[in-house]
Amino acid sequence: MNLLLKIWRQKGPNSPGKMVDYPVTDISEDMSFLEMLDVLNDQLVVKGEEPVSFDHDCREGICGMCSLYINGQAHGPERLVTTCQLHMRSFKDGETIYIEPWRAKAFPVVKDLVVDRGAFDRIMNVGGFVSVNTGGAQDANCLPVSKVDADKAFDAATCIGCGACVATCKNSSAMLFVSAKVSQLALLPQGKIEAQERVLNMVEQMDVEGFGNCTNTGACEVECPKGISLENIARMNREYLSAALTGEEKKEITGGF
Amino acid sequence: MSTLNSKIPAGPLEKKWSDHKDHIRLVNPANKRHIDIIVVGTGLAGGAAAASLAEMGYSVKAFCFQDSPRRAHSIAAQGGINAAKNYQNDGDSTFRLFYDTIKGGDYRAREANVYRLAEVSANIIDQCVAQGVPFARDYGGLLDNRSFGGVQVQRTFYARGQTGQQLLLGAYSAMSRQIGKGTIKMYNRHEMLDVVVVNGKARGIIARNLITGEIERHSAHAVIIATGGYGNVFFLSTNAMGSNVTAAWKIHKKGAFFGNPCYTQIHPTCIPVSGDHQSKLTLMSESLRNDGRIWVPKKKDDNRKPTDIPEEERDYYLERRYPAFGNLVPRDVASRAAKERCDAGYGVGKSKLAVYLDFSDAIKRLGKDAVAAKYGNLFQMYAKITDEDPYATPMRIYPAVHYTMGGIWVDYDLMTTVPGLFALGEANFSDHGANRLGASALMQGLADGYFVIPYTIGDYLADDIRTGKIPTNTPEFDEAEKQVKERLNHFINNKGTKPVDHFHKKLGKIMWDKCGMARNEKGLKEAIAEIQELKKEFWKDVRVPGSLNEFNQELEKAGRVADFIELGELMCKDALNRNESCGGHFREEYQTEEGEAMRDDENYAYVAAWEYKGENAEPVLHKEELKFENIKIAQRSYK
Ligand SMILES: Cc1cc2nc3c(=O)[nH]c(=O)nc-3n(C[C@H](O)[C@H](O)[C@H](O)COP(=O)(O)OP(=O)(O)OC[C@H]3O[C@@H](n4cnc5c(N)ncnc54)[C@H](O)[C@@H]3O)c2cc1C
Ligand code: SF4
Ligand code: FES
Numbered sequence: 001m002n003l004l005l006k007i008w009r010q011k012g013p014n015s016p017g018k019m020v021d022y023p024v025t026d027i028s029e030d031m032s033f034l035e036m037l038d039v040l041n042d043q044l045v046v047k048g049e050e051p052v053s054f055d056h057d058c059r060e061g062i063c064g065m066c067s068l069y070i071n072g073q074a075h076g077p078e079r080l081v082t083t084c085q086l087h088m089r090s091f092k093d094g095e096t097i098y099i100e101p102w103r104a105k106a107f108p109v110v111k112d113l114v115v116d117r118g119a120f121d122r123i124m125n126v127g128g129f130v131s132v133n134t135g136g137a138q139d140a141n142c143l144p145v146s147k148v149d150a151d152k153a154f155d156a157a158t159c160i161g162c163g164a165c166v167a168t169c170k171n172s173s174a175m176l177f178v179s180a181k182v183s184q185l186a187l188l189p190q191g192k193i194e195a196q197e198r199v200l201n202m203v204e205q206m207d208v209e210g211f212g213n214c215t216n217t218g219a220c221e222v223e224c225p226k227g228i229s230l231e232n233i234a235r236m237n238r239e240y241l242s243a244a245l246t247g248e249e250k251k252e253i254t255g256g257f
Numbered sequence: 258m259s260t261l262n263s264k265i266p267a268g269p270l271e272k273k274w275s276d277h278k279d280h281i282r283l284v285n286p287a288n289k290r291h292i293d294i295i296v297v298g299t300g301l302a303g304g305a306a307a308a309s310l311a312e313m314g315y316s317v318k319a320f321c322f323q324d325s326p327r328r329a330h331s332i333a334a335q336g337g338i339n340a341a342k343n344y345q346n347d348g349d350s351t352f353r354l355f356y357d358t359i360k361g362g363d364y365r366a367r368e369a370n371v372y373r374l375a376e377v378s379a380n381i382i383d384q385c386v387a388q389g390v391p392f393a394r395d396y397g398g399l400l401d402n403r404s405f406g407g408v409q410v411q412r413t414f415y416a417r418g419q420t421g422q423q424l425l426l427g428a429y430s431a432m433s434r435q436i437g438k439g440t441i442k443m444y445n446r447h448e449m450l451d452v453v454v455v456n457g458k459a460r461g462i463i464a465r466n467l468i469t470g471e472i473e474r475h476s477a478h479a480v481i482i483a484t485g486g487y488g489n490v491f492f493l494s495t496n497a498m499g500s501n502v503t504a505a506w507k508i509h510k511k512g513a514f515f516g517n518p519c520y521t522q523i524h525p526t527c528i529p530v531s532g533d534h535q536s537k538l539t540l541m542s543e544s545l546r547n548d549g550r551i552w553v554p555k556k557k558d559d560n561r562k563p564t565d566i567p568e569e570e571r572d573y574y575l576e577r578r579y580p581a582f583g584n585l586v587p588r589d590v591a592s593r594a595a596k597e598r599c600d601a602g603y604g605v606g607k608s609k610l611a612v613y614l615d616f617s618d619a620i621k622r623l624g625k626d627a628v629a630a631k632y633g634n635l636f637q638m639y640a641k642i643t644d645e646d647p648y649a650t651p652m653r654i655y656p657a658v659h660y661t662m663g664g665i666w667v668d669y670d671l672m673t674t675v676p677g678l679f680a681l682g683e684a685n686f687s688d689h690g691a692n693r694l695g696a697s698a699l700m701q702g703l704a705d706g707y708f709v710i711p712y713t714i715g716d717y718l719a720d721d722i723r724t725g726k727i728p729t730n731t732p733e734f735d736e737a738e739k740q741v742k743e744r745l746n747h748f749i750n751n752k753g754t755k756p757v758d759h760f761h762k763k764l765g766k767i768m769w770d771k772c773g774m775a776r777n778e779k780g781l782k783e784a785i786a787e788i789q790e791l792k793k794e795f796w797k798d799v800r801v802p803g804s805l806n807e808f809n810q811e812l813e814k815a816g817r818v819a820d821f822i823e824l825g826e827l828m829c830k831d832a833l834n835r836n837e838s839c840g841g842h843f844r845e846e847y848q849t850e851e852g853e854a855m856r857d858d859e860n861y862a863y864v865a866a867w868e869y870k871g872e873n874a875e876p877v878l879h880k881e882e883l884k885f886e887n888i889k890i891a892q893r894s895y896k
Contacts, residue, residue, distance in 0.1 A: 012807065031534045038536055038758070045756040045811060050802050053810055055324065057497040059537050060638060062422055063328040085641050110468055111808040118445070121325050125437035129430035130389045134309040134707045137380070137387035141344060144398030154391040154416060157423060161327055190389045 001027045001093040005040065007052055008100045010109050013116075017109065019098070029089040033076065034059060034066065036088055053112040059084040061225065064160030067167070068113055069100040074164035074223040082162065082225045102167035106174070106210045117163050119209035120177060126205045127198035128181045130190050149187045156184040158226045165220035165228075171212030176220040178202050179236035180228050186239055196243035203240055261514070261866055261879045264668040265369040270887050271351075274373040277669070278712050282719035289314035292718055293477040293727070295462055296320070297449045297504050300329035301421070301699060302682025303483030304428035305706025311435035313711060318475055319432070320444045320464060322499055322813075327429045330485050330497040331702065334421020335542035335635065337403060337413035338699040340378040345402050349410040351375045356888060358697060361407040361587050362662070362690020363840035363856065364890045365517070365864075367883060369669060374688050377708040378700050382414055384707055388427040392416050403631075404547050405695035407587035407895070413696045418542055418634045424699055428706070447473070448813065449504045450741045452480055452511050452678060455733045459508075459678035463734075463741050467813065470806040472741060474734045476727035478718055479677045481710065482508060483702075486661040486683035488521070490821045490828065491773070492765025494658035495527060495540040501817040502824050505665050505684050513673035514866040514879060516666035516686030518824065519832035522693055522841050523774050524659035525591035528642055528652075529611045538657040539642055541614065542635055543695040546584045548619035548628065549652070551575050551591070553603040553612050563605070563613055563651045574598055582895040589692045589841045589854070590895060592656035596774050597852060599655070606653045615651035656774060660698060662689040662841065663831075666866040666881075670713035671705060674866075677717060681705035686864065691840025745805055748815045753798040757814040760795045764788065764818070764825055772829050777845040781833040788826045795822060827867060827876060834878065837861045858890055 002025045010017030024040050031039075034056050041051035057065040061082040068083045070076035076086045091097065099113065107115040145153075159180035166174050182199050185191025191198070214233065221230045266277040284292065292315050296307040299321040307319040321329060341354040354375035359366055382400070386392065392414050393401040402411040416423040435441040446467040453461040453476070461476035487502035488494035509515045526541045552571045559566065574594055576583045586594075595612050598604065605611050620628050625648060629636065636647045643653070665673050665680035667687055672679050682702040689697060771784035795818070803809040838847040838854035839861070847855045864881040 028532060028534055030531050032536070035534050035536050039534065042756045042758055045800055045802055046754065048800070048802060051811060053808055057323060057328055057499050058330070058333045059498055060333060060539050061641075062419065063323070063330075063332050063497065065323060065328050080637075081641060085638070087641065087644075089644065114808065117324060121327075121433070121436075121443075121445075124327075124430070124433040129434040130387065131434060132384075132387045132431075133312040134305075134384060134431070134711065135380075137383040140342075140382045140386040140392075141399050143386060145394060146398050147394050147396050150391055150394045150398075153389075154393075154423075157391050157416075157426065158419060160422075161325065184391065185389050188389050188391070190387060 001029065001088065001091070003027060003091065003094070004096040006096060006098045007113070009052070009112055012111060013108050027088055029087070031088045032059065032084060033070070033086040033088065034084050053114050055114050056084055061085040062160060064162040067102050067115065067162060067164070069102060069167060071098050074102070074168045075225050080225055080227055082160070102163050104166045104172035104211070106172060107163060107166065117161070119211070120161050120163065120174070122209060123174070123178060123202050123205045124181070127201040130185060131194060143189060145188060153184045153187040156180045156187070156228065156232050159228050160226055162225065164223050164225060166211065168219045168223040169212070170217065170219070171215060173214045174206050174211040175214040175233050175236070176224060176228055178206055179232035182236045182239060183232040186235065195239060196246065199236060199239045200243050261674070261881050262668060263367065263881055264670060265367070266669065270368065270372050273369050274376055281712065281716035284715045284718050284722060286314050288722040290316060291725070292316065292721060293318065294479050294481065294714070295475060295477040296481045296483060297462065298329070298483035298485060298682070298684070299326035299432065300331035300483060300485055300682060301425055301428055301702035302684070302706045303481065304329065304425065304432050305703050306481055306483060306681060306710050307441055308428060308431035308435055309707055309711045310714070311440035317435070317441045318444065318477065319441055320447045320449055322446065322448045322467060324445055326432055326443065326445070327426060329425060330500050331425045331699070332422045333497060334699055335418045335540065336544035337405065337415035337420045337696040338381070338424065338703070339405065339412050339694070339696040340382045340414060340700065341375055341412060342379050342382060344400060345411045347410045349412050353410065354378060354412065357408045358688065358694060359690065359888050360893055361694035362692050363854065363893055364690065364858070364862070364885065365839055365883065366688055366690030368885060368887055370687050373709070374701055374704050377704045380708055381700060381703045385424060385427050388430060390416065390423045390427040392423070403544055404585060406543055406546060406585045406591070407582070407694045413544070415544065418544070418632055421699060424703065428703070450507065450816065451737045452508045453733050453737045454511055454675060455727070455731065458676045460727045461729060461734065463737050468808050470804070470809065472738055474729040474738060476729045478721045478724060478727065479679065479714060481679045481681060482665065482684050483681040483706070484684050486664070487821070487824060488658045488661055490764065490825050491658040491768045492761050493530065493535060493538050493769070495524060495538050498537060501820070503817050503820045505680070506820040506824055508665065508673065508675065508678060510869050512675045513678060513680070514666040514868050515663070515827060516864050516866050517663040517691070517831065518828045518867065519772065519835060519842055520662035520691050520840065521658060522588060522660035522662060523592045523656045525588055525595055525656050526614060526654045527657035527659070528639065529606060529608060529655040539638060540657070540659060541639060541652060541654055543588070545614060545632060545635065548631070549584065549614040549616050550618060551584055551612055551614055553598045553605060557602040563615070572603070579895045586895045587692055587694060589843070592774060593843060593852070595656055611653040611655045613651035614654045616647065617651070620648065658773070660693055662686065662691060662693055666864065670716065671710055672713070672717065679710060679714065681710060691842055744816070745812065748799065748801040748812055749803070749805055751799060751801065753800040755798050755800060757799060757801070757811060757818050760791065760799060761818045761821065763791055764822055767791070768825055768828070772825070772832055775843050775845050776832050778833065781829045784829045785826055788822060788829065792822045795819065830876065831865055831867065834865060835861055856892070862890070
């Protein structure tokens with residue numbers, strides 16, 4: 001198939017960017033979307049032009065490294081897949097495809113289609129964990145967990161931290177991402193002890209990073225490649241409310257030894 | 258000159274590790290704060306190590322090339338992690354896990370290391386559950402298990418088809434906690450490009466900031482390499498695109514011996530290659546062999562749809578050849594059996610390089626929902642890639658490069674032949690011999706990181722409590738930085754004509770054809786000559802656009818491929834030296850009449866540790882003899 005690609009090019013974080021046209025020919029339907037970009041890039045290198053930068057690593061939908069806003073949709077037109085799992089058979093011969101980076105204040109562009117998602121890590125650093133040191137854990141089966149809770153926790157834990165939820169949201173809210181971690185740990189007995197401090201700290205950091213508020217549009221759930229459910233946001237809101245209501249002093253769970 | 262001393266503690270097998278721990282030196286908490294440790298790589302091995310060392314009070318600097326430690330290649334591991342818990346009451350024990358691993362590795366691993374691995378395996382599960390890793394559970398709320406290849410007990414813990422993801426996110430959460438506390442300083446999007454050795458000890462690294470292109474110096478009292486495996490030397494593999502050998506290769510050139518480089522694991526169940534455009538191969542987890550049955554048609558060139566081929570015209574060749582283990586034979590055995598059938602003309606699909614993995618029996622027995630609950634994400638992945646529905650028609654699968662048992666040689670303390678330089682996880686050569694059993698890499702990575710290095714590194718660092726900060730303004734750092742810069746400059750200034758991938762694909766083809774699933778003397782000699790030729794061509798004709806001081810992915814790839822080319826040559830030399838077949842290393846000249854691997858224990862029961870001698874000099878082989886005192890060495894049989 002032959003396609004016209006319109007790709008966002010931007011030299012660096014502070015340079016202006018623009019859409020540039022790249023026609024590509026002889027693309028096979030069995031190629032993945034990123035393999036199609038590989039073909040383009042090899043052609044650009046041979047011509048002495050700079051290839052298009054884009055993030056990727058596992059190319060099987062699990063590392064969360066790939067991104068891309070394709071024809072106005074995060075991770076492209078298919079539901080429940082990441083860009084690296086998208087195949088060219090989802091497009092028509094002769095089509096024009098628009099390719100842009102995630103756009104959100106909290107995710108500044110590094111170059112071309114690559115953005116900085118460091119804000120997600122910083123939210124994790126203030127509470128996305130259970131405070132246990134290595135060594136001395138009790139036998140794993142001393143802590144039974146109901147299968148229902150374990151399965152729900154697992155569903156929340158499958159978030160790959162890709163940022164599509166933020167990119168899709170008109171407010172650039174990170175609620176789906178944060179609520180996935182808060183839910184996973186709140187559902188498990190291991191995580192309950194610190195549940196209150198966790199949710200308060202993570203929500204606060206979310207605001208510090210410049211993510212917007214959630215107005216319940218539900219767009220994030222639709223575009224999330226891992227099907228993380230809005231239920232998690234509802235659960236996080238409950239957790240947050242109860243933590244705020246009990247008036248507990250917000251504890252520094254990160255500070256000190 | 259370094260010599261090979263594996264430092265295996267004396268005493269009976271079961272007491273070695275506890276005795277060793279009781280007697281090695283410690284660093285007291287007040288002193289730990291003044292000791293810096295660099296951890297390169299934050300996958301399961303590096304992430305677990307960085308978190309644990311920081312918890313103990315050391316001052317840790319951690320590096321990874323992705324934009325977050327949560328994305329290391331470990332995230333992609335699917336099937337599970339082994340541990341000798343015996344929760345299923347099926348007769349499992351530390352000894353049995355030890356025995357299965359030594360036998361699975363075709364008697365080419367160190368007894369003492371493997372025993373320790375089996376011993377700490379149970380602690381790993383406890384630790385991960387405490388972190389909130391959501392392993393699969395049964396209705397009583399207890400942990401569930403499944404089986405993996407090469408064993409007859411159920412000791413594999415799993416989190417649907419995303420075990421690696423959940424374990425890595427556990428290690429990442431432990432790291433996040435320490436990053437928040439400031440005890441780990443995390444350097445994302447940084448690539449280590451050399452190690453700095455001062456007075457014979459590893460004292461730091463040179464790294465490139467991948468965003469700005471800046472070359473940075475980082476010093477420490479010890480350096481840990483946990484940078485994963487080198488399967489991408491074959492270009493096509495199940496590894497993530499960025500997985501590379503650079504860190505391991507650089508330390509090899511600075512004095513760390515490379516152990517058994519030719520031991521490569523070719524995984525039997527991957528989605529077959531579909532065309533030249535392909536950039537990577539996708540694994541279909543070994544856990545599928547719990548419920549899937551592997552077969553080919555009994556007739557050659559049978560072009561009927563698989564569902565139209567009646568039962569009696571199917572050859573379930575693994576069940577036929579290996580009745581005791583059936584579809585769950587180890588990977589090397591299953592891969593060779595698939596290749597044998599396809600070479601003999603029974604392959605299926607367009608390319609004829611595929612066999613069927615069929616779930617119809619399991620779906621009949623358990624129902625579609627139960628199968629989906631166990632393997633849903635794998636089936637989805639398969640459907641996305643092939644556009645076929647594996648619930649309705651059997652999967653087509655073929656072996657692909659997956660894991661490298663070879664790696665940096667380390668002693669019992671996980672220290673390389675350079676003092677103060679340690680290697681963990683897939684990057685070292687240690688525990689899997691010539692073939693790794695499924696679900697054992699996650700176990701080894703976490704064992705190394707959570708439960709071995711935190712102890713053994715103290716013994717080394719006890720000498721450094723009065724050393725003080727290691728300065729970076731010394732001639733050793735100057736020299737290392739100069740070399741790194743010269744090389745990068747060469748790439749940018751070289752006005753070649755071909756992109757990096759062109760050379761990588763060529764290398765991959767040579768390696769797959771001549772140093773892949775089957776090897777022979779003639780092919781290996783040809784491969785060595787071809788790789789030397791390719792190396793010259795690469796340096797002359799590679800084209801890297803852009804500049805040094807910016808985000809430049811082609812430049813990153815160029816450096817990695819340059820190292821893969823040199824590694825490829827060493828792999829072929831190692832394969833040529835080993836005149837026997839064992840595990841994943843199959844030399845066509847050495848096989849039994851039934852086509853099984855034929856070891857030569859008299860002459861090759863050793864670890865081949867290669868010493869780098871310079872650009873144009875031959876590497877020197879050092880042998881670490883393997884002694885089997887607790888297991889009777891025998892021909893491996895899964896019949
Ligand atoms: C598809 C797939 C499925 C698998 N499934 C299983 C399974 O079910 N069970 C099992 O036991 N094993 C499985 N394995 C094997 C297992 O996942 C790996 O062996 C293991 O995760 C390796 O962990 P690691 O910590 O050693 O390295 P990795 O996870 O590969 O981490 C390497 C780290 O090093 C960093 N790095 C590399 N080079 C540099 C450099 N030069 N500078 C800075 N940083 C660098 C990377 O950024 C990364 O953080 C699977 C492997 C694959 C490919
Ligand atoms: S919630 Fe979904 S879209 Fe958001 S980061 Fe996680 S996986 Fe990506
Ligand atoms: S590249 Fe890993 S999720 Fe797409």
